[in-house]
Amino acid sequence: MAVTSLNDNSINEPEIHDTRRAIEFSLETGVIPLLLIDPTHKRHEAIGSFAIIDFEQGTAIRDGNIPVKVIEKLLEVEIDISVMKESRYKLKADFSHLLELELSPDKLRSAIIDYLSGN
Secondary structure, eight states, rough: OSSSSSOOOTTOOOOOOOOOHHHHHHHHOOOOOOOOOOOOOOOOGGGGGEEEETTTTTTTOOOEEHHHOOOHHHHHHBOOHHHBBOSSSSOOOHHHHHHHHOOOOOHHHHHHHHHHOOO
């Protein structure tokens, strides 16, 4: 399982960072069991590369617009970031204030949605 949109290497497609294309790709391939999106977000800095996580190995391959540290909290797992590459998009939303609150995953999810919605 990966937390990503992946991309279509057969057509030399670059990494997907557009929500519509991520949904389309997910439906086309059927290989993405869980695609986390929020089409109502208003924070421009939260748009960009999706995180890629190999849950079989427990490693992050690439950080994303929703940082791996946030995903760890949401899914209540530890992810090895020792080989993680940075996202291609350098503009990132700052979720540190939400992580400091030590919220339950459910409350963290709600707080992230509020934050991305501009609240």
